[in-house]
Amino acid sequence: MSFIVLIAAGLLVPVFYRSNIFIAKMIAVAAFIVAAYFIYTGQSLNSVFSYFVMDDATRLMEFVLLATLAAVSLSLTGFERPLIAQMLFLAGASLAFLETNNFFMYIVLFEVIAIISYILVANIRNFYNAEGAIKAFIAGAVASGIILFGFALFSFTTDSFNYTDMNVSGKFTLIAVAIMLAGIFYKLTVVPMHGWAADAYSQVNHAAAAILSGVIKSVVLVATFKAFYKFLVVYPLATVLIFSFFAILTMTLANFMALWQKRISKILAYSSIAHSGYALIPFAAVASVYSYSGILYYAIAYIFMQTSVFLILNDLRRELGVKYLEDIKGLYKKAPLHSLIFTVQLFSLAGIPLLAGFLSKAVAFYAGVDAGLWWIVLIALLNSALAVGYYVWIIKHIYFDEPNNNVTINMSQGSLIGQLILLAGTVYFGIVASDVFSATISL
């Protein structure tokens, strides 16, 4: 039911684009709420098809996803309106993606989401947008090809695509999985498949970047973990080696790259890449019972904070033309509310406690320690401390410097509500950890 509601709303919304964008937004929000209700009552895709199942973790992730998308749609304005319908479709596809327990469906929906993301970035207003969109598209096309190649190999070796019944033994499978992972790493922006992301995230419209880097990445993280769980468990040595290697490579490179950027969007883009690196640790630590909690928590925390910072940057860019670090000097005077929320979310990204960013890291990294990878966790933590360097540097520009002009802006009500939803998520999951754990681990 939830799927139908979202798709229907997605078809309905463009009707109001020209006349009244407010109604379009309200319809979208209503659709998200109704969908959430159906998920709550258990009437999602799982009630129709047997290869979709609903469990606590999925449900939690879906609630978070819908809340985030609602927040995003509330804060959109003007030419960003096509995103509303696209988000409704994205929500529908994501629900299916998260709920599926069939590897074939996983691959299909992965491609669906990839296509939606190409459409998201296709909202081209200028040269930079176009460059970002093209990069995302070409890289995505190559990745799709690789994934399908891996999947083709895999389909020769297995009798069933059901997650629990898949045939995972055999050397062939291992190679197939490796090739598929290479494709998926592209979507997760793992170094060295990250090149497109650094440009695309920073160059496309920031609202689209918020969805691309925040929402889609989180969904892919959770769904991929579920899909590949069985492989990862069966080949512990390969898992630990590959994922640790790429985790360290990704976070280190991205953090050093972010540290000396001058464009804020580029900093956030590299920060997003670095976070992918952290998120690979629970994959490596799949031997631990906490790995699933870790990945889920990471996705939840990440979706709130990353979406929020890009949306605020979107606001700032629209109202103040903010592009570079110099542009946000003394921002606390020009836009106090933006500054405060931006700061809190940046602290969350940096991993400061009482915010979701910290607890998610704590859980994800503990999974690593639990699996015996304490030295990788140490490197990851030092990396996150390094990352604090550029987050604090942004905050430094906002609060410690004086503004170069006296323009002041207010936050629109839609943005404010949207930001408050995201902020509530960041703070709630920063203090209360029990939801995620009870969803993933039964006592």
Added chain:
Amino acid sequence: MNNAVMILLVAPYIGAVLAYILGKTKRELAFWVAEVVGGILFLASLVLFFKYSDTVIDINYTWIAFGNLKIPFGIYIDHLSIVMLLVATGLGFLDIHFAHDYMGDDPDQPRYYAKVLFFIGGMILLVITKDLIGAFIGWEFMGLASYLLISFWYYKSSAASAGMQAFLYTRFGDVFMLAAIALLFYYAGTVNLVELNEMANAGELDKTMALVVALFIFMGAIGKSGQFPLYPWLMNAMEGPTTVSALIHGATMVNSGIYIVARLFDFFAYTEALFIVANVAALSAFIGATSALVQKEIKKILAYSTMSHLSIAFVGLGVGSLAAGMLHLVNHAIFKALLFLGAGAVIYIAHHQKDAWKLGGLIKTAPWVALFMAMGSLSLAGVPPFSGYFSKEMVVAAAWEWGNGFTKTFVTIAALLSIAYITRLWILIFLGEPRHEEVGGSVHKPSNLWMRLPLGILAFVTLAISLWQSDIVHYIVGKEVVEPHVAGLAAFMLTGMLVIFLIVVGLYVKGLNLLYKIASHQFVITIHQILFNGYYVEAMITWISKNIVVNAIAKSMRWFDTNVVDYVVNKTVDWTKMVYRMFKAGHSGKIGTYMGQFVLGVAIIVIAILIIVKGL
């Protein structure tokens, strides 16, 4: 607790606060508070003297109980304490009294009297405490008061520096004392002064460790009592008001080193540290006496003489005669207070002119002061029947009988020379013609009540106390005193003193040509220079602290800190930039590059898997 003891313990501090607060409202009140409190303290000491001469006051109390340890704080008042109390409070009272006129013009009187009372409190604490910790507290209180009073005229650069020097020199010794306390806690299990003596007598202490402790305590005493090599502060301390010099740097605080050795006499005797005490003291006595010969400032002459006489008292202790040492301490305190206050009167009369070479002829304007100073000088010189004669004679005799050659020689020279420099001082001040226009013209008249009276009292006492010399000795030491007897010593000393006296008179009164010829010889001038600068010990210590401690050790550490430790920290920023540049090379923004990297990534994964697969 006994009322008198309570008053002695607490009254000085209350008095100090009161003097300051009341003095702020009305300046004279500060003096009166101090005078009254000083009187009360002296009375309390007298009460103790008359009431508790038969029994010992012994009060025990735990100050801090932490962990498995207890830091005690006890009061122990025996005859030694009572004598010291009488000296401290009596001289303190007279000194405060004298300050009425001497400090009468100073706007900062409240601060002055508060500090003086605080000082007396510290001295009292030192002499009535039972434990080394209490002694250390009093010791440091005095150090602080001395520092603040030397720097009383803080706006004078020299006074401020002198205060700093005094504090740091004495602190150097005190640090050893603090270490001694810690060592005693561990190795003896007690810091109780009385128990330490008992344990020493019973031979219960590890001898090596006890020697270390004794030497550490003696280091403290060296600092406080201005012995070699930590004496230069005492000379520079003369930058303070003369009343302060009289009380603190002449009569009381500088005695505390001697007191602590006397208090731990059995302990020192057991550890054989007395041998070192005697030798260091003899050397100091010689240095002090010779340097005093050539100084120009009145107060510096007195300061060197103080150092020398303290050393003589130390020698008495060092060669094993507690009686001689303590007797000389008491006598010296009185005549030195007299001389300093007399010098204060002279300075007061001569409009704060301290250079002896610029004074002269004051006997006409201040005959009484001249008389009292003469009495003090004779006592210091050791001329019978003044008290100084008896105690100094006793020390020298003891040194001849029990001391080694070094001690014997040096202490004798020092004892003989005292007549030289004090005579020189007296002659320069009082005889001849005024050598400076200010002194020659109008002078301050010393008032009878505030200046002549305290001087007179002290002059009287220094003479009168000669009658009770052996009583004092017995009162302090108690048991049978083994008095040293050296045949012909008195005659030798007196003859020697007479010869020296005549030379001095010849030189300074008659102006003998021969002597001038000797004095202007290059060799003599060099000697003179060395003596005048106190054997360059100060220069050496200053050099060490400036060039070694500050400019070598501290500076190199600073260099290390900025150029190594912090450099690494700050350099991390540049290093991250280097790494960034390295990584940046791979981010051309061209999609072809990205595709290449993509393929590289796929290749890494696949190759890794193939390797693992092969291994399977």
Added chain:
Amino acid sequence: MVAVDIIFAPIFLSALVYFMTKGAQHIAKYIALGWFVILFFIAFNWYNQLPADGGFLFLGNYLSVPQFGFELTLQIDALSVAMLLLTAALLILVVFTSWNEKKPAAYFSLLIMFSGPIFGVFMTTNVLWFFMFWELTLVPMLFLVGIWGAEERVYAAVKFFLYTHVFAMFMFVGFFLLYKQTGYWDLTLIKETALATPALIWWLMFLGFAAKLPVFPFHTWLPDAHVQAPSSISVLLAGVLLKMGAYGLIRFTVELMPVTTLQFAKWMLIIGLITTLYAGFLAIYERHIKKMVAYSSISHMGLVVVAISTMTYDGLSAALFEMIGHALVISPLFLIAGWLHHQTHTWYMDEMGGIMKKAPYAAAIFILAGMAALGLPGTMGFVGELTIIISAVKAYGWWIAVIALAGLISAGYIIWAVRRAIHGPMSPIVEKTAFTMSLPEKFALGIYAFLIVYFGINPQPIFDLANKAFSFFGGM
């Protein structure tokens, strides 16, 4: 009011204070003062409720996550209460000393925010929550130093934040390993289990605490942060934040892994000794008055490490006393150093001189606090130094008496500072400066002076707390 509110309420109320008092900013300081006084009385109430046998006073369990064995356990013992009382007292005094601070609404709301996590650090026995509060204290400090600081404030604030954050990460891994090996996040429960390979955990945690204390060679953030911070914030940094390091050292190494700590005690001792002497010499060479005080602060923390390293009942008691003593002694020094800079616009002592004439009150307090810093009897500094030396000699033997030298070195820099800045003839700069000190500042300085002398003469109340806190050590 439940215990957990004390921690969380200020974190969220601070935003409220910030936006509510925008119109009438001076109200913020009264709100802050009121809140800190309430905190003090709450802490005092807990002080009275402490169990006589020295155990923990249980305050509650919150936010339980049974799957992860993780909950916010609040319980306090004498050590925590000592720290809480100190924190609350310093916070109250800080309000007075920053009475006329610029942008009061933001300033005091950050102070209020700071009070939450700092209480949390001392109140929780859950290791992960401890770490969370530990990290959270950095945030208000970052802003307080970065916005209200002196010329180099940004550099100092960022350096401070990053430095302590980086070293906290080592500690964080240590905590993870701790949980992995014992299966508990709660200290009191971990204590009852046997740790298998604690050496690694010990060193990881030690690094975190060492940078906070700080000890050589992890100290270079401190002179920058303390100097650039406004004086009142230097007080909090030195008085409270550094104490977190010492507190952590006692809580997590000494109490949790006594055997391992004993094994590595000699390293702690060496580090502590080097820190004491090294920072002392740096202070001697320093012209910059506040840097001198900052190095003095490091030097004293070195003594605390020496005391902790003895691993004895009396050594720890002495350490606790020195922690409190250091806070009360170094605070007025920082305040007056900052105040002098504020008045004369110079940092250098040789450009001051003769302050005593113009500002006798400040000069007197500076001398008193300086005397306490060099360990003069009658002040807290003496009691701390004496007990530390005694306990160290008892634990290590005669040679450790060399730390008495610390008393000489500190005398060197304090007395020289007094000579240059306070005494001496008036410098031209001082001559033309009109010194003013507000009444609240005077009041706060007076309170510091009183406390320094009061606990210097009657230190037993603090040692009673210490005896309670470390009574479990009695048998060792």
